[in-house]
Amino acid sequence: MSPLVPSAKDSVLRYVLDHWAGVQPETTFACFEDGSTWSYAETHQRTRKLAAALQSIGIRQGDHVVAWLPNSKDALVSFFAINYIGAVFVPINVAYRGPLLEHVIAVSDAKVMIAHGLLVDRLNDVKHGLLETLVVAGEANAQIGRLDHLDFESIQETVAEPSEPERPIEPWHTQSIIFTSGTTGPSKGALSTYIHAYVSMNDQSWYCVDKQDRYLINMPFFHIGGSFILYSMLCRGASITLTETFRTKSFWSTVRATGSTVVFLLGTMASFLMKEPLTEKDRDHPLKKAFIVPITPDLTAFTDRFGVEIYTIFNMTEISSPIVSKIDQVDAGFCGQPRQGYELRVVDNDDLEVPDGQVGELIMRAELPWSLSTAYYKNPEATAKTWRNGWFHTGDAFRKDDDGNFYFVDRLKDAIRRRGENISSSEVEAVVMEHEAVRECAAVAVPSEWG
Numbered sequence: 001m002s003p004l005v006p007s008a009k010d011s012v013l014r015y016v017l018d019h020w021a022g023v024q025p026e027t028t029f030a031c032f033e034d035g036s037t038w039s040y041a042e043t044h045q046r047t048r049k050l051a052a053a054l055q056s057i058g059i060r061q062g063d064h065v066v067a068w069l070p071n072s073k074d075a076l077v078s079f080f081a082i083n084y085i086g087a088v089f090v091p092i093n094v095a096y097r098g099p100l101l102e103h104v105i106a107v108s109d110a111k112v113m114i115a116h117g118l119l120v121d122r123l124n125d126v127k128h129g130l131l132e133t134l135v136v137a138g139e140a141n142a143q144i145g146r147l148d149h150l151d152f153e154s155i156q157e158t159v160a161e162p163s164e165p166e167r168p169i170e171p172w173h174t175q176s177i178i179f180t181s182g183t184t185g186p187s188k189g190a191l192s193t194y195i196h197a198y199v200s201m202n203d204q205s206w207y208c209v210d211k212q213d214r215y216l217i218n219m220p221f222f223h224i225g226g227s228f229i230l231y232s233m234l235c236r237g238a239s240i241t242l243t244e245t246f247r248t249k250s251f252w253s254t255v256r257a258t259g260s261t262v263v264f265l266l267g268t269m270a271s272f273l274m275k276e277p278l279t280e281k282d283r284d285h286p287l288k289k290a291f292i293v294p295i296t297p298d299l300t301a302f303t304d305r306f307g308v309e310i311y312t313i314f315n316m317t318e319i320s321s322p323i324v325s326k327i328d329q330v331d332a333g334f335c336g337q338p339r340q341g342y343e344l345r346v347v348d349n350d351d352l353e354v355p356d357g358q359v360g361e362l363i364m365r366a367e368l369p370w371s372l373s374t375a376y377y378k379n380p381e382a383t384a385k386t387w388r389n390g391w392f393h394t395g396d397a398f399r400k401d402d403d404g405n406f407y408f409v410d411r412l413k414d415a416i417r418r419r420g421e422n423i424s425s426s427e428v429e430a431v432v433m434e435h436e437a438v439r440e441c442a443a444v445a446v447p448s449e450w451g
Helices: 013-023 040-056 073-084 098-108 117-125 194-200 224-236 251-258 267-274 299-306 380-386 425-432
Strands: 028-032 037-039 064-068 088-091 112-116 133-137 148-151 174-180 188-193 214-217 239-242 262-266 289-293 309-311 334-338 342-347 360-366 392-400 406-411 416-418 421-423
Touching (some): 013 073, 013 224, 028 040, 037 040, 064 073, 064 098, 073 088, 073 112, 098 117, 112 117, 117 133, 194 224, 214 224, 214 251, 224 239, 267 289, 267 299, 299 309, 334 342, 342 392
Parallel strands (some): 028 239, 064 112, 088 174, 112 133, 133 148, 214 239, 214 262, 262 289, 289 309
Antiparallel strands (some): 174 188, 342 360, 360 392, 392 406
């Protein structure tokens, strides 16, 4: 029998937020670096206020809205308000500029962008696609002639309530487009449904996280390690701490000040924390659990030093945590075991399964409809290539042992990594070639001490 699709009240943001704001209005939902907090009731109120404002400037159910914001209160409420009216959340990297920025704007098909004021001047150097309106959070550092400019705070100065969706928002409707560059070619926009966002980090995948936990989010919203974690904690009725970015020096003080109990860390982040001087406060904190990806050789020492349980997973923007570990399985490259509802194979170049112990590409599929990215938006060629033979091709080299454990070996192609993200060599080259003094260039991946 096919697994049951989660209900709208459990997996669609509008109905989930309405529910928890009604059931536990005074419970803390979000803690911020400035020491302030939002209850579920305040989060609900702020979301509905911005949702009404977005509707007043013409955004309707199904529209795409670009959010170009660093992690912040404005980013959180923008995410929630966009989905609250049934529109599609399109977060983009705050480091984008030039051709990369122009490409994702064009692909997004968005008419409205919510942007941080300090980023606005970069729009002077690019074409704007279908954009018509720029909603600016904070003071803008430039005016963009062709676009209507609205102030993020001013548009919310209304007592109007948001209208009901034109039709019910269903779990299989598109929730977000998140851009993932892979290693070659221009950035691809992965379409995700509410079901995809829900099951990626729900209680079957991240089984050790519960309603009593407070998740420290230090990954950006244009990464599922930011947006999908936030979403999963909302669906649990739990709470989060939101930081703008990971900071080694202030990490533990933030954990202590906010009462954070669980965190997602890239392996490099864990290494940075391990390189800090030993202190008598190393175990004086509320953090209990850490998801660390990938597993690095020194993580046993991490557990011994900080007293934190370690878990790992294998996940990508397009999939939904098909491999999860048990507690403190910290062999280098180890990812875990397949969770129920997912079928995985390690295959050769012809998609034929290789024997256990041999290295090949990891491919997968899921039983639950809509639980994986449905396509790369406006990129049918990449979609067909990635999903050939009815299996999602990860582009990662894996091996499986006799006990069914999966180990990450490497990317199948050389990869340039920045802060844990793949960077497309062709995109880097295209940007460099924009300089008038450059005749030819090549971006080449090289080993790093940080992995």
